[in-house]
Amino acid sequence: MAFEMVGVLGLGTMGSGIAEVLARAGLRVIGVEADAEALARGRRYLEASTQRAVDRGKLTAEEREAVLGRVSLTTARRDLRDADLVIEAVPEVMSCKIPLFQDLDAVCKPEAVLATNTSSLSVTAIAAATSRPERVVGLHFFNPAPVMRLVEVIRTVHTAPGVLAAVVELAGRLGKTPVTVGDRAGFLVNRLLLPYLNHAAQLLDQGVAEREGIDVAMRLGVGMPMGPFAVLDLIGLDTAYETMCVLFDETRDRRHAPAPLLREMVSAGLLGRKTGRGFYGEERAHRDPEKSSVITFAVAGEGCEVLAERLRVAGYKTSDDPDVVLHFADRPVIEHAARRTACSKLVGVHVVGGRVAELAVTALTAHHSAVAAAGLMKVAGLTPVRCRDRAGFVADALLYPYLNDAVRMYDSGYASIADIDLAMRLGCGYAEGPFEMMERLGLAKVRDGLRALYAEYREHAFAPAPLLDELVAAGLDTFPRA
Known part of the structure; x- marks a missing residue:
């Protein structure tokens, strides 16, 4: 099965990017839009993107002209009648996609393959609406399509093996790295990414930490390329909300229910970068950091001596009656505070990650003590993130359930360890895949952190995956690989 002429239906940012990728690989492309105005906008996207490639030295001026020459634009779907493959890239609304595929089914030649670029909707439902379900697949590119290397290829129970193999081969021809998965809501990357982002919104809504603190903890502490709220603004809060709705409809897992704050912001039209305001974008009055007159301190808990030495070198003194007590906690901080006379x-x-200090304040902690602790962390070369005394604080509370989801995904047979790690590195720009990260952190540490989260929140999703429990009980610190 050879794909030489490919149709792209929908020339928004994503569709025009897909058309560019196809044309740069030497294929002839037919771009289709609903009307002349949308078609002109799609042409502008193509021209601007290819010009940026020239400016960055990725294309020569002659190559750009050749790429644009391979793309023909039209408002008539009937012009797709000779296409070998048609990729749909219209908005994520099932009531729009099904009639569109039924129309394509009638227009395209019988041997043509129909693909949807959906990031979360059921490919099976779309395929079932056509007379050729065995020739319908998901082909999920990541934004921006000319840059992102990952492509998720989604098979359904109907998909013919030859069709799947041909689409996977095409992805490689385009210079992409294909990962083949089954038809579950969110597929692979979004099924792991979006619950993590939604969980961050829940922590903010619950007052566990502030927006900037959560982003700093995950970016500087964990090493994520962006904090969760910056990511939400980038992908669009409406897109995140709709994906969470699809996940919740399939799983009925309370953790997949969109965070109330997310729903509220979408209702208010605060969608992120696309509207200029989301979690970021609003100008706020600058607040000077509160200063502390702390002179003496005390430390307690495992691993505290390195910090204590840094503070002593900086001129601060330890004392039996200190201004502030810094406790490296291995259980809820309130349990330590309640046993002290000077609990405040x-x-x-x-x-x-050696760069961020999460500062957990309890119901007994005095405000000036929290301010003093933040000042001392800065002196010690750490970025302070203030949070409430909750299991996992910020970083572990967000990281461990994401890792647990990856274990459950692998254990269910949905995807291999290699594919999960690869997809999260390429699709999200992470330095490590979840299994690589767990093996670096230690499986027992992740398991124990999940147990603490489950003990506090009683959320089923926080209970360690059975495979993780099994491996730790067996004394293993790596996952089985074929």
Whole structure:
């Protein structure tokens, strides 16, 4: 099965990017839009994107002209009648996609393959609406399509093996790395990414930490390329909300229900970069950081001596009656504070990634003690993130359930460890895949962190995956690989 002429239906940012990728690989492309105005906008997207490639040295001026020459634009779907493959890239609304595929089914030649670029909707439902379900697949490119290397190829129970193989081969021909998965809501990347982003919104809504603190903890502490709220603004809060709705409809897992704050912001039209305001974008009055006159301190808990030495070198003194007590906590901080006479002075400390210090304040912690602890962290070369005394604080509370989801995905047979790690690195720009990260952190540490989260929140999704429990019980610290 050879694909030489490919149709792209919908020339928004994503569709025009897909058309560019196809044309740069030497294929003839027919771009289709609903009307002349949308078609002109799609042409502008193509011209601007290819010009940026020239400016960055990725294309020569002659190559750009050749790429644009391979793309023909039209408003008539009937012009797709000779296409070998048609990729749909219209908005994520099932009531729009099904009639569109039924129309394509009538227009395109019988041997043509129909593909949807949906990021979360059921490919099976779309395929079942046509007379050729065995020739319908999901072909999910990531934005921006000319840059992102990952492509998810989604098979349904109907998909013919030869069709799947041909589409996978095409993805490689386009210079992409294909990962083949089954038809589950969110597929692979969004099924792991979006619950993590939604969980961040829930922590913010619950007042566990502030927006900037959560982003700093995940970016500087964990090493994510962007914090969760910056990512939500980038992909669009409406897109995230709709994907969470699809996930919840399939799983009925409470953790997949969109965070109330997310729903509220979407209703208010605060959608992120596309509207200029989301979690970021609103100008706020600058607040000077509060200053502390702390002179003496005390430390407690495992691993505290390195921090204490840094502070002593900086000129601060330890004392039996200190201004603030920094406790490296291995259990809820309030349990330590309640046993002290000067309970208002105690602040929990959790160092993440050697760069961030999460500062857990309890119901007993005095405000000036929290301010003092933040000042000392800066002196010690750490970025302070203030949070409430909750299991996992910020970083672990967000990271461990994401890792647990990856274990469950693998254990269900949905995807291999290699494919999951590869997809999250390429699709999200992570330095490590979830299994690589778990093996670096230690499986027992992740398991124990999940147990603490489950003990506090009683969320089923926080209970360690059975495979993770099994491996830790067996004394293993790596996952089985074929």
